[in-house]
Amino acid sequence: MKTQDLNAQMIEWRHALHQIPELELDVSKTAAYVADLLEGFGLEVHRNVGETGVVGILTRGNGPGCIGLRAELDALPITEATGFDYASTHAGKMHACGHDGHMTMLLGAAKYLSEHGQFNGRVAFVFQPDEEFGTGAATMIRDGLFDTLPMDEVYAIHNLPGMPSGHFATRTGPITASESLFEIEITGQGGHAALPHMGVDVITVGSQIVNALQTIVSRKLDPAQNGVVSVTEFVTDGRRNVLPGKATLSGDARALTPATNAATRAAMEQIVQGIATAHGVTATVQYDTIFEPTINASAPVRAVENAARNVTKHVDGDCPAKLFSEDFAHMANAVPAAFILMGNGTEAHHARPLHSDDYDFNDAGLVPGSSFWVELVEQQLPIQSNH
Ligand SMILES: [Zn+2]
Ligand SMILES: [Zn+2]
Structure with a gap:
């Protein structure tokens, strides 16, 4: 997998982010952590898009295509009970939905693509605040997320406890409720x-x-x-x-x-x-x-299936829809989109339901998740070698 060499680095970022959970639109420490890293990779970074959202743009060549990849900056008002040495240092707040892992997978992909990316066009790394209470995506869109930076497609991954680690699943049509x-x-x-x-x-x-x-x-x-x-x-x-x-x-x-x-x-x-x-x-x-329900468009779903098969043979392109809800619905209403589930594992903390006080994002997903993002970008923004 392409981002294998970044594994130790990503685990370090994930644990650092896990220790500073913040809520709703009030995620300035987390946003600064992410934005500083993206700047360090040489991306064009826009801070405070929709209050505390961050957008990092990576450009290669002169291709007209632009795809958006989304992660979430926010955590939950839960007191962590994992006992891990990298547990939350913010009393009463916890990354109990794995958004620390989602951010890290995007950061890993951004670093890899900035150094080795074989693509032609633009990638927008979108980090939204307040997914949990459902205002962050709309706030970023109102602040011009898709106006100043038109995107052809937008994608998001969410981990799914109880599904084997690194397996991918998605579907065309409604995927969350x-x-x-x-x-x-x-x-x-x-x-x-x-x-x-x-x-x-x-x-x-x-x-x-x-x-x-x-x-x-x-x-x-x-x-x-x-x-x-x-x-x-x-x-x-x-x-x-x-x-x-x-x-x-x-x-x-x-x-x-x-x-x-x-x-x-x-x-x-x-x-x-x-x-x-x-x-x-x-x-x-x-x-x-x-x-609102998140509705996946068929072309992005097919793109996800193809890209994910470069990472694992465990790709389900027609999984059952989930009855949980996702703020990504607003982005999927604006731009053709695919919301993707990635297994968080079947044992212990990794199989605990999202929002449990002993839930833990599985670090084993960081390499497959970020490698999938790299494959998707290189597939969707191809270099036309014969022109
Ligand atoms: Zn959640
Ligand atoms: Zn979540």
């Missing part, structure tokens, strides 16, 4: 626990709503279109001997297409209003879609 947060407020008439007929008990009404919401996925969505509706909170103002007059149901809904998300929202509104009317209470539904 939309995420919508909902809040249903029910207002009835509370009162004495022994006199239920004098009011309208919102626990009884709310329970019916919770049960009926389970029919959205099982009975209202096309079975071929995946969705999830989870009620995660049921809060009332009742006491042990006082029937509540107000209840709030909150939760999270996922869908793989905008149409399924819209159908989920419409079904929720209909169920809530129907049950509320039947019991003579009022109810409101607030439904906010905070992540």
